[in-house]
Amino acid sequence: MILxxxxxxxxxxxxxxxxxxxxxxxxxxxxxxxxxxxxxxxxAFFKGERLGAVLGFIYGILEDLIVGRYIGIQALTKMTAGYAVGVLGKKLFQDNLISPLIGVFIGSIIHGCLYTVVLFCLGFYSGNPIHNFIPIIHITFYNLLISLVFCWGQFYSSKKRLLRTLGR
Amino acid sequence: MRRLSKSKVFFLAIVVVLALVLLIKFTGFERPGLNFAEVFLREALAPAQGAVTTAASKVDSFFNAAFSFIKIRSENEELKKTIEKLKEENAVLKEYREENIRLKKLLGLMETIDGHYDLTAARVIGRNPENWHSTLTIDKGYRHGIEKNMPVISERGVVGRITNVSANTSEVLLITDREGAVAALVQQTRTPGVVEGLGPNTDELQLIHLPYDAPVGKNHVVITSGLGGIFPKGLRIGYVKGVYPEANGLMKRAIVEPFVDFDRLEEVLIVTGVKNQ
Structure with missing residues (x-):
């Protein structure tokens, strides 16, 4: 736990x-x-919605404090996205390369949309919130790219471990 | 660790969300200052951020320099090519300028003597490949009305006569050739003679058949006399450089420097007809 x-x-x-x-x-x-x-x-995808929500909240609030503006927005959106992806992770087969990427895709969309909608509803965005959705798509695909690197390494190291175990 | 019941988790989530929304609402605008947590986090992160930024900037500068070098090198190659191309263009333009000057002179001559002769302009396209005869090839032939024995002149004076004609080219025998003799006279004293070439290795001419007492001196101008039926009268040939007695003691000859620079001839005029002799 401490580790x-x-x-x-x-x-x-x-x-x-x-x-x-x-x-x-x-x-x-x-x-x-x-x-x-x-x-x-x-x-969240691999460890569940509870850890996803808590980690999202802690990471989010720390990020908010570092950014120093709209404190709570990252906590709220990351917590929600983490929770949602955690729930999704239980429903998808985890031991392949595509499933976590689906999780990251959906989580990034939820995070971006929620961020825009909350700030719009609280009156911080005066323009058309639709304009925010193109950057959301860009960020989502960039996140997918980063996740692919993570998951690729994780997927093949676990595959090797499995093959080693079976070999023994 | 004691697990919370679902209803308590739900209630907690609602409270957290509401608290966060309120927090967002109150921290969205300009605030008088940072709170303790913000200051602490920023101060804690600053050294790491500084170090990474410095390292990243150095790496970025290195790659930028590398890319700049590649870019500058390719740009340099492009510029070199452009310079070569411009040099070529410049050479062509200079050529056009020189040609324009020559053609203007030819045009001037044509306008001057157009009342007397029918003229056809031609371009010199070749020279005799061997040393013993002085001939030129021009780009006009019988298709253009050129015929054998037609006189050829330039803006400076007599060049020679047509000796062979094909459909689109003609051969011009220069007056510097031994076979290209021209009936001439000294313009100032009206002394007649014959101008012929001195030999294959010189462009100088000699005016022969001059009586011993003929009044011919240095810098006298030699023109065609019109005798012989080929060259019309009055075309400039050259000027007298020197007068020497013949070995027989009865005659003398004059060395004539032609007005035409035969080595640099590029355009000529062919006298295709005489209007008013």
Missing amino acids: QGVIFGALFLASVVLQSTLFHFFKIGGVKPDLILVIVLLS
């Missing part, structure tokens, strides 16, 4: 530093991937 906390803490630090520095150089279509969200979604 898991340390790992998630380290992951958060690494991803928030990368996202605020290095990813600036890898923008595609004006957007960078949401690495924090990807970690929340993949964790």
